[in-house]
Amino acid sequence: MRDVAQHAGVSISTVSHVVNNSRAVSSEARSRVLAAMKALGYKPNALAQNLRRQQTFSIGMIVPDSANPFFAEVARGIEDTSFEQNHSVILCNTDGDVDKQAAHTDLLIKNQVAGILFVAAGISTELVEDLQARQVPLVVVDREVPDVAVDTVLTNHRQGGCQATQHLIDLGHRRIACVSGGSDLSPSAERLTGYQMKLQESGIPFDETLVVKGDFQYASGYRAARQLLSLAEPPTAVFACNDLMAVGVISAATEMGLRVPEELSVVGFDDVRLASFTNPPLTTIAQPKYDIGVIATKMLLARARNLAAPPRVEQLETELIIRGSTAPLS
């Protein structure tokens, strides 16, 4: 900047004023400054700007695994929205490791980020309170933190569980299995609750041999299906709590000589891109992944503008996407 001022023959503050349009500058001086800037390829040092202004334009995004297609889609929503609002996003993967999460959070704070997005993170009540005490804007995505008021964006997982199950019931199925996720996570538990609710509503007795626990990975869906289909009285339909497990179910069924959907209906959850490409294409419950990212980012930036506003919780709806993996009970 000093260089530009010298080159243009004006004071350093004049340069600053034309850069920031912060006040009137004679058109002659302005054009000289502009010329000097161009000649020197000047770009203001954002570090200095931010230090002085006591604000930054970057936000931290903490996710378990940005390569997981679900989070990848959420992350795109976040990055696109941040870009629109002139913010950069700092990518942090935790792999579910609390220490890694803490290390990332620490670094983000030191870098004075404008806010932090915790996506499906193992975030504790204490951490939230600590950050709030530090005046760090944050929003938590896809998790509920007990005993503390904090901006949150959630999907209505229970509704999704209901839709999946109701769809199968509507097709005439009564023996409906469920491959659940880790039961300690609220989204997973909610999906299962939706399943149970709809069963009950339709007067179908709950049979616990028909729910088997998975871990959201392909292999666990495969394993669960082999187990379920070996039952004396096997299910005619299965609701898998995510798409990856659903694909595992289809593979196992196919391998055991069952045709999908004619002999076994399968519905997944999430509607990742992969779901359209399986054979048959997967009927599933769509979460508004991209929108989750968009909304969370907007919420964070709003929070950064007003730390005192009352916390908000936004709940998004799921949608049943009917493709080729479900059919009427024959």
Next chain:
Amino acid sequence: MRDVAQHAGVSISTVSHVVNNSRAVSSEARSRVLAAMKALGYKPNALAQNLRRQQTFSIGMIVPDSANPFFAEVARGIEDTSFEQNHSVILCNTDGDVDKQAAHTDLLIKNQVAGILFVAAGISTELVEDLQARQVPLVVVDREVPDVAVDTVLTNHRQGGCQATQHLIDLGHRRIACVSGGSDLSPSAERLTGYQMKLQESGIPFDETLVVKGDFQYASGYRAARQLLSLAEPPTAVFACNDLMAVGVISAATEMGLRVPEELSVVGFDDVRLASFTNPPLTTIAQPKYDIGVIATKMLLARARNLAAPPRVEQLETELIIRGSTAPLS
């Protein structure tokens, strides 16, 4: 920091010295400072540190689409390695838009990043030269920039094309189609070249009706397959230049009543996770996606340490992964 100094009853520079271990401090003063830091929850302001030290610990990562499973995997390699080396990564999606890329690059420079990773970016010779003149460390990934010496990490796409084609030839196929990508991109062209080389080597005449151009999306593979399989003399095998298109090929074939691999062999490229889950699982050419990210990051950080070192080009190998979508010609 001022607060900490006051609270500990020492000078501000003493605090700095204990924080940075930059020189001997009496153990008594040290423990007083430590206590004060803990009591006040002090975290040094990285903005100020970086401004003063004239260096930062963030790197910019520019990718077309971080939700694309291929780039997502590369990005994980980048983020993991950066984290190991105490660097943060700023995520920038361009969607192939040159203006967006320019905007991101500009912002990264203003933020004084330690370096920039251009992944599969439409990066011009001029841009590289401009950045080099600015002393900005950079490495370009998965693209070749003509007429300029710059750190680069590439996959041997031609080798991959050879492996895919040779595999099909080994299985007895002679009528082998190819669904290519956009021909203007060097990786895509190289894969096609590998295909042609192996055909020629085996004395199979090149038939241009057997190569149809796609765009790396599922739909284009689907379309290409419908076209190819409607030929008077349809192929018995197809090499699709990425996995998504390969899956499209399989869908089209299945829909037209052909069984894969018995009646049509299909091989893809990339080995994205999806490839293991298709029905049948996809035979494909694996790129070391994660390693690409790891190596590129190490290269960038090395460059940041020594701007003057001669540019390096690292070429990584592909690997044929045989799964269920290819079979001997019957």
Next chain:
DNA sequence: GTGAAAGCGCTAACAC
């Protein structure tokens, strides 16, 4: 072993 002081590049308040 400790403190004072200058300055990284910038902005904003304050003169003129």
Next chain:
DNA sequence: GTGTTAGCGCTTTCAC
């Protein structure tokens, strides 16, 4: 409409 100045929070010489 323009220039001078103080200072953001930190590091690093320099003096003691």
